[in-house]
Each structure stands twice: as structure tokens, then as C-alpha cells.
Amino acid sequence: MAGVVDLICYPVKGCAGTPVSDALLTPAGLAHDRSFMVIGEDGTFRTQRRHPRLALIRPTVSADGTRLTLGPVEAAANWGTVQLEVTTSAPRRHVDLFGEAFRGIDQGDDAAAWLSEVLGTPSRLVRVPPEHDRITDGATPGTSGYADSSAVHLLSRSSLALLDRRMAERGAPPLPMNRFRPNIVVDGGDWAAVPHTEDRARRIVVGGAELGYAKPAVRCAVTLVEQEAGVRRGPEPLRTLATYRRAAGGGVVFGAKFSVLRPGKLSVGDEVVVTQWGDAER
DSSP states (O other): OOEEEEEEEOSEETSOOEEESEEEEETTEETTTTOEEEEOTTSBBOOTTTOGGGGGEEEEEOTTSSEEEEEEOGGGGGGOOEEEEOOSSSOEEEEEETTEEEEEEEOOHHHHHHHHHHHTSOOEEEEOOTTOOOOBOSSSOBOOSSSSSSSEEEEEHHHHHHHHHHHHHTTOOOOOGGGSOOSEEEESHHHHHSTTGGGTEEEEEETTEEEEEEEEEEEOGGGGEETTTTEEOOSTTHHHHTTTOBOTTSSEEEEEEEEEEEOEEEETTOBEEEEEEOOOOO
16 A cells, blocks of 8 residues: 655745644645745745755744744754744735745744844745735646645655665765655555656545646755755765656656645545556656
8 A cells, every 4th residue: 555654844945844743735735834935135035055054944833823933953953943923914025936926924033133143144034925826837736835836745765765776876875855855755555666656646635635746846956955964965866867867848857746636634654545647747
């Protein structure tokens, strides 16, 4: 049986993820996933591509989403923490996500001061407004908060195992799953036997929810960042992925993005049932 072996939520875009055993899957993804984003003074989002130290920030959000704590992962334990009462009533401000204009609710000077010190550059924290009406692209349109694109990033363990074997042939060490920052990790059944099964899954029922395939996950320089250290290492995995996972439109793909067709509760251990298959899109 194929099942969910990991669920990971990323409350602040670009920051460290939080493994969870249970989560509500909303139309915009796992509850609170990418609900917050770090921006520069001009509103442009900050990313690990240019600010790899984001990986060392561990956000914790309360179940009701009203309180947020920013603190360090273990490797940066001397940073201290900042606790925030999340506001949805503060003035909106312009934010820029890959050249697209959205709005964000500024979360105040305490968060800004803490982030600016940690990242070494003026930064502020914004939250997705309740009126956020973003429509994501792909074979199955959907919505998401401040995710790069679709609401859910899904990856199988067998896909990573194949990549690790191919890197080993080139003398490179294996990589942990967190290099790819998935929301849902699947293993077992046919998914364990056949790498990149996620490429062909078009509709998935898991827990109380249903997912619709949107597009392949095109990989970028974030995969070069060692998440535990907050530094760029590299050229792997992009060098090896380029030998067998090149996309027709450019770049390399690894994992798949899905939109939420039916919200519901997800848990580690839930069976993953593919109700519609298609051809792998590259």
C-alpha cells in the first residue's frame, strides 16, 4: 500500500519546515503553509536563492493561526526568538512574487527587526490577506498562499533514492529529502518500486482530501542549499538531475505540484490512492 510517510508545513516561505503528524488540507494547501513571507523594503520576496540563512529560521504557528514564533533551528541557537500576535487588520502593502503583484499584511516592527538582524539586510514579514484571490496555473488550476505556484508539492521516497544512486555513481553523497522541501512524501506499494510515480498521478485521494495534478516541480538553486547549515553547497543535485530529468521547457524537474480538489484532513499513514493516471509530463 502506498501511503503518506511525511507531512511538512512551511509557515514562512523560504524558512525551515515543520513536520506534522496531522494537518488540515485547505484549498491553499496545508493549513498555514506559506501564509507568511519575508520581503525587502521594495516588497520583493526574499528567497534562499539569495538568502540561504532563511533555512535556519524555524517558524511555529498556533493551530488557530493567531500567534507566530520565529526562532532559530538548532544550528543557530544563539539568535533568540520573537513572538508575534498575528494581525489581519493592519494596512496592506504591495509585495512582489516572481514579478507578480500581490498584497501582504505587515506583521510589525518586532518581526522586521529580528529578521533584519538575522539576514543582515532590511527585511519585513507579511501575511496573506483574507481576501487573497490568487489563481495558480497548471493542468489543474487552484489557489495557494505565497507558495511558488500550486498549493501542494508531492514527492516519493523512491524518486530521491534513484537520485541518490545516480549521484553516488558520480562520487557525490546522498541528500536528505529536505533539500526539495516537499509538503507530502509518499512511499510504499508501486510508489516504492517505481521512481517518479508522482509524474503520472493525475488525481489522488488521500485521507479526507483529493488532489489534482498541476505540473512538474521545476527545480532551482534552493536545492543547492544545505538546510541544516543555511549555506549553499554545490553543484548537486542540479548537476546530476540535468543528466536525466531535463524539462522540455528548460531546467530540470523533480517531484510534482498539485492543486486541492477537495479539502480534508491528512495524517501520516494515510493511504494514497491514484484514481486517474496520465503520461509523465517533461
